[in-house]
Amino acid sequence: MIRRVWREALKHKAKRYPPAEVDPTIAGHSNSGGDGRKEIIRFEKVSKIYRMGDVEVPALREVDLVVYRGEFIVILGPSGSGKTTLLNLLGGMDTVTSGRLVVNGWDISQLSVQELTEYRRTQIGFVFQFFNLIPTLTALENVELALELVDGGGREKAMRALEAVGLAHRADHFPSQLSGGEQQRVAIARAICKDPPILLCDEPTGELDYETGKRILALMQDINEKQGQTIILVTHNSAISDISHRTVYLHSGRLAKVVRTEKRKRAEELEW
Numbered sequence: 001m002i003r004r005v006w007r008e009a010l011k012h013k014a015k016r017y018p019p020a021e022v023d024p025t026i027a028g029h030s031n032s033g034g035d036g037r038k039e040i041i042r043f044e045k046v047s048k049i050y051r052m053g054d055v056e057v058p059a060l061r062e063v064d065l066v067v068y069r070g071e072f073i074v075i076l077g078p079s080g081s082g083k084t085t086l087l088n089l090l091g092g093m094d095t096v097t098s099g100r101l102v103v104n105g106w107d108i109s110q111l112s113v114q115e116l117t118e119y120r121r122t123q124i125g126f127v128f129q130f131f132n133l134i135p136t137l138t139a140l141e142n143v144e145l146a147l148e149l150v151d152g153g154g155r156e157k158a159m160r161a162l163e164a165v166g167l168a169h170r171a172d173h174f175p176s177q178l179s180g181g182e183q184q185r186v187a188i189a190r191a192i193c194k195d196p197p198i199l200l201c202d203e204p205t206g207e208l209d210y211e212t213g214k215r216i217l218a219l220m221q222d223i224n225e226k227q228g229q230t231i232i233l234v235t236h237n238s239a240i241s242d243i244s245h246r247t248v249y250l251h252s253g254r255l256a257k258v259v260r261t262e263k264r265k266r267a268e269e270l271e272w
């Protein structure tokens with residue numbers, strides 16, 4: 001069954017892979033490998049309208065956006081402006097009403113439910129505001145679960161991910177025995193353990209105090225720079241845009257503007 005889904009997905013891939021585009025303006029940054037940037041996400045006039053009985057709620061309206069591999073994108077906008085909707089579409093947790101959304105060669109505006117499952121498993125890591133750890137599993141087991149493997153390889157990979165977030169020594173602790181910042185680090189380990197090309201983060205520091213929040217952002221910046229993962233981070237905190245390559249501003253479901261960060265900061269330098 002999985003194999004068939006893969007075959008179908010690969011067909012989609014072959015058929016729908018967009019021409020790789022290079023953005024020369026980001027070619028100089030540290031992940032570029034010197035050969036410019038390749039696009040990884042393309043929104044083409046993407047709209048999402050929720051229907052509640054007779055009422056239509058337009059959550060996103062004709063959004064056009066291209067994100068390049070290895071970019072750190074921050075999404076800002078008032079409550080209800082469509083930030084979570086945009087992440088949910090990217091995460092394959094919801095489908096577009098109209099327009100086209102292509103992610104790493106997968107035209108996710110065309111995928112079946114099964115293909116979307118495969119897409120989520122292989123392409124996306126999620127970090128949420130409320131960590132979403134399973135309380136009855138240890139840190140290590142929470143990460144292992146995401147790998148959906150029963151052999152020893154799963155455990156090793158999970159342990160490596162915990163090491164990457166500096167929590168190997170807490171592997172056997174349950175979430176209730178961890179601080180908020182540590183729980184979020186387990187959640188990040190869970191998101192990165194499968195090495196997905198894209199990390200989606202919805203208010204990942206929303207529940208954390210100032211110093212812990214900055215440490216989590218530093219970890220994200222590190223993952224982006226060392227592993228080259230593309231990060232899309234939603235927040236209400238405009239100070240965080242200083243660690244991004246570009247910030248996308250949403251307003252009433254529309255993309256109001258995209259601003260390139262002229263002088264990027266280290267997460268440790270942020271102040272709010």
Ligand SMILES: Nc1ncnc2c1ncn2[C@@H]1O[C@H](COP(=O)(O)OP(=O)(O)OP(=O)(O)O)[C@@H](O)[C@H]1O
Binds near residue numbers: 079
């Ligand atoms: N499942 C849904 N059904 C109906 N309407 C929805 C649904 N999800 C979101 N909406 C509506 O779509 C709009 C955008 O919501 P969204 O959650 O994307 O906003 P947001 O920018 O993430 O807000 P916040 O900053 O408060 O998290 C809102 O008007 C919201 O009420």
Ligand SMILES: [Mg+2]
Binds near residue numbers: 083084085
């Ligand atoms: Mg939201």
